[in-house]
Amino acid sequence: MAGDFYEALGVPRGASADEIQRAYRKLARQYHPDVNRDPAAEDRFKEVSEAYGVLSDAEQRRRYDRFGADFRRVPEDYEERAGRGPGGRTVYTSGPGVGGFEDFDFEDLFSGVFRRGGRGGPVPGADQEAELTLTVEEAYRGGHRRLTLGDRDLDVTIPPGVVDGQRIRLAGEGGQGSGGGASGHLFLVVRIAPNPRYRLDGRDLVMDLPVAPWEAALGATVPITTPGGEAKVRVVAGSSSGRRLRLRGEGLPNPRGKPGDLYAVVKIVVPRSLGKRERDLFEELSAVSDFDPRGA
Template sequence: MADRTPHGDFYGALGVPRTASTDEIQRAYRKLARQYHPDVNSDPGAEERFKEVGAAYQVLSDPDQRRRYDRFGADFRHVPDDVDERAHADGRTRYTSAGRGVGGFEDIEDLFSGLFRGRGGGASIPGADQQAELELTVEEAYRGGHKHLTLRGSGQRDYDVTIPPGVMDGQRIRLAGQGGTGSGNAAAGDLYLIVRVKPHRRYRLSGRDLHIDLPVSPWEAALGATVPVDTPGGEVKVRVAPGASSGRRLRLRGEGMPDPRGKPGDLYAEVRVMVPKRLRKRERELFEELAAVSEFDPRGT
């Protein structure tokens, strides 16, 4: 991805100082990404701004890339990994490359003139890495599988993405060689897809744990019952103990998000006692009878 930020100023693109912490950079990115995402912002410049923010975050969220950017500026990607930076007494900064000895590059201008000197004056520069967001439902993140993705920018590109089961919000999926095109004979960069798990009407994610509401009837709560629970992996049964009130949490071990490298999360079902909005005649009679004989006081101590 080419540097889309003004003068390659990644810190300015995110609105953070150069001393910003990793958490500050992440918060700034998420705020701006939501603000300028083309799906929610129809402003003509929103998509370009979204790409600028993404390019800046890609660099500043990676400690190695950030360190090189701070040292070499916007052209840091063109500086070989083995370049050594040294300050000399005359105030000039010298750069040397492994294998060149003391007589290496004298300054940054010499360095870049060497990099771009090739056959016919052409340059062989690796393609830049790019990034985009990949939105998934909780069920898609849980199951994994394959998803078709279309990215629109300077041109439309289609991808078939393999999603690992249990992928988490913020996790990156790497598509090798699908980033920016290199010049000369250099390889293309990689495309990194940042997973964004969409809010769900039933499931609430907390790490790998899932939280849901479990509606039960007054008699199920009072007498106890075995009730079905829908999970991303399918329906399971849970035992509600007698006397369960709203707010009681039931833990279903291992029914949360899977983890390819360890044990899965848990699912927590929170009891919600529900009452009928309309009572039939017989139901009303039974509730009235219960009210007359019961000594239960929900407001008592």
């Protein structure tokens, strides 16, 4: 990725982990292709995702701060030796527990010196991590997503019912090994974007259910939209605002157990304006009813 990871997220180099996470989430919501149709938004989303994938990992961030944009090409088992080589050039050597590699100059690091094959054996690549932002509907039904991270295009299979914080492993898509070592894994951490209709509580979904005063008082069966499609919920007579009506199994699926539930929270809504007949009926109800909503 061209540019600086800190600049991509709009944070200073000394930013805390929380500041980096807040910056990423703000930008991810702004540029996610599902909510921003600007053709340039997808590229910006990929840029901030890659930057966060590095800066949210303490070890990767340390290496990035030390070696810059080419940090992935520096073997992880090398540490800087105190002192300088000929001409004042920085000299590196293998770290503790990894013997047999010959010393080398930093300027030679990217000229293919490691392709000669060290005598210490193959070194596996590092695991990497990035965030994958999904809508509630995507988390519910699963599916496929094509991602671009850095210079790689990846096809990701999203299992139905993933929850916020769950990790999806892409085997062999992490850092490249050296000396014939296997590549590491890439872990995608699921983040579910805020939704105007649903609120998440684990695998349970919570939504507001607007009802008319007469529906709440007399009872009614009303249609609702769930991530799985249309459904109907029975509003019990005498329901007040705040009453939770449960639809079993209509929350996020669970491949290994019981699915979540959907809770529709009653919200009584009154007409903004009344016709003459409606006003007469409400006035008549007011006159004959002894109900006191503020009573004990």
